[in-house]
Amino acid sequence: MFSTSTQRKFWTFSDETELARLREKHNLQYISKHGSNTDEYQPYNIFLSPEEEGLLLKQYELHMKEFCKRFSPPMPKGVVGTAFHYFKRFYLYNSTMDYHPKEILATCVYLACKVEEFNVSIGQFVANIKGDREKASDIILNNELLLMQQLNYHLTIHNPFRPVEGFLIDIKTRCTLPNPERLRSGIDEFLEKVFLTDACLLYAPSQIALAAVLHSASKEQENLDSYVTEILFIDAGPDKLAILIEAVRKIRSLVKMVENPVRERVKIIEKKLDRCRNQENNPDSEIYKRRMRETLDEDDMPYSGTSRMSLDTSGVTQVLSPSAS
Template sequence: MFAASTQCKHWMFSNEEELNKLREAANTNHIQTYGKNIDAVAKYDFFLTPEEEKIMVKRFELHLRDFCKRFQPSMPRCVVGTAFHYFKRFYINNSVMNYHPKEIMVTCIYLACKVEEFNVSIQQFVANIKGDREKATDIILNNELLLMEQLNFHLSIHNPFRPVEGLLIDIKA
């Protein structure tokens, strides 16, 4: 089943260098689009390097984990795993300078809740967010289609949890 999945066909990479090239292309594309009139030497005074973007994404992965841990009602592991996949996939082909990681992070989590059938309404979801809940609702709903498009509508994720749980059941039996 996994071998025929979109995850295997489109989201498995042979090495980290391949991933880095895609991330660098997203970074370069942003800089070329918005830095046309800036001297080449001064560009990185105004824009993030690919390495700085990678660090920023890693930092927001920690925020994603913490948000999911604090979430009420308690969030299943498969939802957390799916949200991580969406977040990481999104920033393979997109720059953090184009889309704020905080906004994409909550959208990834909300979409993962839907896909993994963890039924929470948007009101229940944003109740877990600090700050303006109406604004958070607008951000999530406005970014949801963008996120799905950037994931090429490949929403099915094969998380490692089920096979491991099955193995543990087999070992106990």
């Protein structure tokens, strides 16, 4: 049940201001730790600003969407939703300058496959990644425990897909809407976009599902207002109904505002990130390799070559190496 879940208790926030405050806090913590020789009045000449981190994460969310869409074998929707949850949660409490999203992204998807019981081996998984697959495997497996720790081991995710099915069954049973199945394409389109917003950190899965159903009905020029007020929530008080309606309105507004970041701007941010990222967490840096040599036998040492690894996103050329193309 979502109402008693760790998702509700620890990972559902009051508003977008709270999310922005958390992201800014960890941005500043990174700068404070690594910027001892930086002009305290102009730190963003060297380091990424919270806005730049946000744009970078939006770009990598698009990479994640395309990677999951083209994954072989076909990836269930629940895996995709769970991966997005993990990715968004991780970067509430970590900076992209500390952990590059190109590496955390793949780890989020791999962990989501396990948690959602989509049984693919690490070999099958990295077969979907361009470049050196041994290196990809090392990066993912080395980051897996870190990711679980940063999620506080709260790995069970309640996605909106099951509530959507419940709403469709209920509409078929208690509503006069003809052919409710025609709503599916609009629902799928809405949910694909909703994971590019912060809605999953702010609203219950059932609220997101209802927003998707109402959005799709609107696209089909159907009105389900009477179904919601006179059938679905007939026993709800006016206050509860008002809260629900406002939540649905805000979710639909978030989706409506989704825009792809300007690619040229993202390229500039990526180059800036290459200069200011934490080299201790960069698999291609000498510091990282030396640290691994100290903790592993030579035979067990992760791949340390210079070949590149990239998510196969059919045309997106972002590479998983320190220098972005």
